[in-house]
Amino acid sequence: MGIKLKALTKSPWVYHLSTGSCNNCDIEILDCLTPRYDLERLGIVLVGSPRHADALLVTGNMTMKCMKRAKEVYDQMPKPGVVIAVGTCALGHGVFEGSYVMPKTVDEVLPVDIYIPGCPPKPEGIIAGVAKLLEMLKQKA
Amino acid sequence: MSEIIPIGPYHPLQEEPEFFRLHVEGEKVVKLEIELGYNHRGIEKLAETKSWDQVVFLVERICGICSTSHPAASTNAMEDLGGIEAPERAQYIRTIICELERIHSHLLWLGLAGHFIGYNTVWMWVWKYREIVCDLLDKITGNRQSYAMFKVGGVRRDILEDDIPWIRASMDKLKPVLDLFKGAVMDDPVIRARTRGVGILTNEMAKQYCVVGPTARPSGVAIDVRKDDPYFAYGMVDFDIVVLEEGDVFAKAVCRILEMYESVKIIEQCIDKMKPGIIDLKIKELPAGEGIGRAEAPRGEVYHYCLSDGSNFPARYKVRAPSYTNIASNEVACVGETVADAALVLAAVDPCYCCTERLVVVDHDNRREQVLQGNTLIQLSHERTKQIRKELGV
Ligand code: SF4
Numbered sequence: 254m255g256i257k258l259k260a261l262t263k264s265p266w267v268y269h270l271s272t273g274s275c276n277n278c279d280i281e282i283l284d285c286l287t288p289r290y291d292l293e294r295l296g297i298v299l300v301g302s303p304r305h306a307d308a309l310l311v312t313g314n315m316t317m318k319c320m321k322r323a324k325e326v327y328d329q330m331p332k333p334g335v336v337i338a339v340g341t342c343a344l345g346h347g348v349f350e351g352s353y354v355m356p357k358t359v360d361e362v363l364p365v366d367i368y369i370p371g372c373p374p375k376p377e378g379i380i381a382g383v384a385k386l387l388e389m390l391k392q393k394a
Numbered sequence: 395m396s397e398i399i400p401i402g403p404y405h406p407l408q409e410e411p412e413f414f415r416l417h418v419e420g421e422k423v424v425k426l427e428i429e430l431g432y433n434h435r436g437i438e439k440l441a442e443t444k445s446w447d448q449v450v451f452l453v454e455r456i457c458g459i460c461s462t463s464h465p466a467a468s469t470n471a472m473e474d475l476g477g478i479e480a481p482e483r484a485q486y487i488r489t490i491i492c493e494l495e496r497i498h499s500h501l502l503w504l505g506l507a508g509h510f511i512g513y514n515t516v517w518m519w520v521w522k523y524r525e526i527v528c529d530l531l532d533k534i535t536g537n538r539q540s541y542a543m544f545k546v547g548g549v550r551r552d553i554l555e556d557d558i559p560w561i562r563a564s565m566d567k568l569k570p571v572l573d574l575f576k577g578a579v580m581d582d583p584v585i586r587a588r589t590r591g592v593g594i595l596t597n598e599m600a601k602q603y604c605v606v607g608p609t610a611r612p613s614g615v616a617i618d619v620r621k622d623d624p625y626f627a628y629g630m631v632d633f634d635i636v637v638l639e640e641g642d643v644f645a646k647a648v649c650r651i652l653e654m655y656e657s658v659k660i661i662e663q664c665i666d667k668m669k670p671g672i673i674d675l676k677i678k679e680l681p682a683g684e685g686i687g688r689a690e691a692p693r694g695e696v697y698h699y700c701l702s703d704g705s706n707f708p709a710r711y712k713v714r715a716p717s718y719t720n721i722a723s724n725e726v727a728c729v730g731e732t733v734a735d736a737a738l739v740l741a742a743v744d745p746c747y748c749c750t751e752r753l754v755v756v757d758h759d760n761r762r763e764q765v766l767q768g769n770t771l772i773q774l775s776h777e778r779t780k781q782i783r784k785e786l787g788v
Contacts, residue, residue, distance in 0.1 A: 273434075273435055274458075275455045275456060275457055275458045275461075275540075276457055276458030276459050277455075277458025277459075277461065277539040277540055278458070279458070280458055280459065280502065280539060281538070281539065283521075284521065284528075287505075287517075287518055287521035287522060287524075287525075288518055288519075288521070288522040289522060289525050314435055316434060316435060318434065347455075348448075348451060348452055348455055349435055349436075349437075349440060349455075351440065351443060352435055352436040352437075352439070352440050353436050353439060354434055354435060354436045355435070355436075372455075372540060373458070373538075373539050373540065375538060
């Protein structure tokens with residue numbers, strides 16, 4: 254596992270998975286890629302398929318209808334891979350607490366490695382979160 | 395015999411999960427089926443468990459891009475219920491926030507449309523300049539998205555006098571940017587070739603499908619809540635609504651770009667006309683009864699209804715968002731287009747949809763089911779653009 258984890262920290266490719274979010278977290282994730290924040294200079298690339306991804310960026314509430322799909326997407330990701338929960342919704346349910354379509358939180362469905370709070374977190378916050386995760390992985394490897 | 399290409403529910407670029415099933419014959423799309431509900435979060439039911447003030451926060455989180463339109467319709471509904479008229483300064487501030495949101499939303503769409511036809515430069519440029527608007531919102535409201543500005547009977551934060559020169563300067567900065575994009579869309583032969591005559595929604599069809607906002611206006615339907623039923627300060631400022639005739643993807647793009655000019659105009663007028671005063675009536679209670687509220691979101695008319703039994707919570711809350719009718723119109727706009735154009739047509743409505751990461755192609759002839767990767771559609775679209783560029787020699 255050691256060498257694979259180490260390789261992961263060099264240039265993590267992320268896949269963005271929305272499980273019933275309000276868009277804002279997703280916009281801020283896309284915003285990280287655009288010229289002002291430009292995550293690509295750090296080697297972080299957003300990819301269109303979980304099969305190419307090292308990390309899942311999960312946003313949203315994990316609605317019942319998304320649950321099965323989210324698990325499928327996670328299974329398609331090569332391991333070792335990390336799961337990053339972005340936004341208050343993905344951490345707990347936030348303002349949606351008590352809704353009848355969300356029996357589970359994101360971390361009950363997927364093994365979340367790091368949580369980035371905020372509604373939505375600012376792009377700076379997302380970048381800081383990912384950087385911390387990389388640090389963590391480096392120590393583990 | 396037709397094949398089926400399901401798109402969804404996860405898609406690499408758009409946000410909310412939604413599911414489309416394209417029926418194709420060779421390259422031509424013959425039918426489109428739409429399945430919604432991946433993003434159903436039970437908001438209307440949840441609203442019944444929140445106090446009136448909290449409901450505004452809740453509806454703000456229906457859609458991130460429209461995180462002002464829903465609170466706007468919601469406060470309109472509650473003020474209708476209570477017979478409340480918010481102070482004039484609050485009305486101007488609300489209008490400014492609404493229009494800033496419109497600019498940010500239209501820019502966002504323009505960027506994504508650029509990406510869809512394979513012009514990633516357009517995407518990056520547009521989103522770079524979108525930051526001007528995000529900074530403005532950040533400064534005025536304290537958050538880049540989810541502004542939390544609206545409440546029954548007023549707004550939560552004032553616009554400081556010190557900020558006004560800076561807001562004006564930002565608006566001035568925005569104008570050359572809009573000119574740039576207008577030129578880019580109107581004059582580029584490739585974008586023209588890619589979008590002219592594609593995904594036409596005729597005037598008649600637009601009316602039949604009851605589409606709203608920038609999906610209806612390019613088809614010659616002059617519908618805009620800001621003019622038809624002025625709320626906030628829209629009755630006190632001067633602006634035009636943009637109505638075009640063609641109804642194709644090109645017209646939809648042009649309509650949005652021209653609308654941004656109007657938004658800048660509205661914001662500047664609001665800043666000029668705003669007088670010092672109170673911004674909040676500090677409403678404590680709402681009576682029993684019903685209220686309706688409408689607002690023009692960047693995508694069209696948002697409609698909210700609330701029923702009160704005089705308690706602290708709504709007894710019933712109902713929301714109707716514009717994308718719901720607009721997405722249905724894809725059924726006609728997509729038919730007859732090639733698969734490469736379908737992604738563009740679907741995106742032209744600016745739906746809040748987040749579909750594919752997987753596509754499955756079902757061949758009716760030999761019952762073959764083929765799983766494609768999510769970007770295939772975009773890939774197809776990019777290839778089409780390349781081909782057109784070659785033909786045009788650019
Ligand atoms: S955390 Fe906030 S911004 Fe993010 S998806 Fe949830 S409601 Fe939207």
